[in-house]
Amino acid sequence: MNFATLQLAFDSAIATVTLNRPDKRNAISYELIDDLLRALDEVKASPAQVLILTGAGKAFCSGMDLDNLKALAGRTPEQNLEDSRKMASLFRALYDFAKPTIAAVNGAAVAGGTGLATLCDFTLAVPEAKFGYTEVRIGFVPAIVSTFLLRQVGEKIARDLLLTGRLFSADEAVRIGLVNEIVPADKLLDRARELAAQLMENSPASLAYTKRLLSEHACEGLDSQIEAAIRENAGIRTTADFREGVASFLEKRKPKWTGQ
Numbered sequence: 001m002n003f004a005t006l007q008l009a010f011d012s013a014i015a016t017v018t019l020n021r022p023d024k025r026n027a028i029s030y031e032l033i034d035d036l037l038r039a040l041d042e043v044k045a046s047p048a049q050v051l052i053l054t055g056a057g058k059a060f061c062s063g064m065d066l067d068n069l070k071a072l073a074g075r076t077p078e079q080n081l082e083d084s085r086k087m088a089s090l091f092r093a094l095y096d097f098a099k100p101t102i103a104a105v106n107g108a109a110v111a112g113g114t115g116l117a118t119l120c121d122f123t124l125a126v127p128e129a130k131f132g133y134t135e136v137r138i139g140f141v142p143a144i145v146s147t148f149l150l151r152q153v154g155e156k157i158a159r160d161l162l163l164t165g166r167l168f169s170a171d172e173a174v175r176i177g178l179v180n181e182i183v184p185a186d187k188l189l190d191r192a193r194e195l196a197a198q199l200m201e202n203s204p205a206s207l208a209y210t211k212r213l214l215s216e217h218a219c220e221g222l223d224s225q226i227e228a229a230i231r232e233n234a235g236i237r238t239t240a241d242f243r244e245g246v247a248s249f250l251e252k253r254k255p256k257w258t259g260q
Helices: 031-046 066-073 077-095 112-118 143-153 155-164 170-176 185-199 205-238 240-250
Strands: 006-011 012-018 052-054 059-061 101-105 107-111 120-126 130-132 167-169
Touching: 006 031, 012 031, 012 185, 031 077, 052 059, 052 185, 059 112, 066 143, 066 240, 077 112, 077 143, 077 205, 101 112, 101 185, 107 112, 112 120, 112 143, 120 170, 120 185, 130 170, 143 155, 143 205, 167 170, 205 240
Parallel strands: 012 052, 052 101, 059 107, 101 120, 107 130
Antiparallel strands: 006 012, 130 167
């Protein structure tokens, strides 16, 4: 299967998905979402036992693609809901993936990129990696990722990260439980493959059953929370603050908020 925005490779029962838009810092476009969902389906159907997710170039994933961001203000309420559901389906597909997943975070992972990095079962990061749920800084709502973040770090830390929109380091990400391990850049993929090999010493059936059990424990609460998050994600796009946030970001100026 051919992909425009990523590369998919198989080696010794390890599937590696590399986000491959280095000139765009692997930003999330509508096309990348479709490609990543198709890649996950292909890995799921393959003999591969472990999935590694990483990025090409200096960034892991810098968040939403600027061209897509520019187009958001002109989309209809129905299109906004459709966009939100598509993003939710990507995050849920990664979170519920039947095989163990390892994120090898090779650089900045911001906004939706933080979501992709931290929804994997294991997250390895280079020392210089930066993370952040920066949506509130451009008049957006980190709605969908918040449903997962609350489960990972608890309410107090989640409120800090989501309401400030601040960037935080790999060291802090380890301290609060979003990253498992910091690895030098030249050893990152080797360490990911080493971890994959360790996982493959276990029963594939046991791993699949364990992952399913963990997903089912979270399922009932997640279903209703994600549905509410989808509505919030779509609803914020109708506000003046959202339009101002996007415009100021693209124009590289300080926003003038009205609270409307």
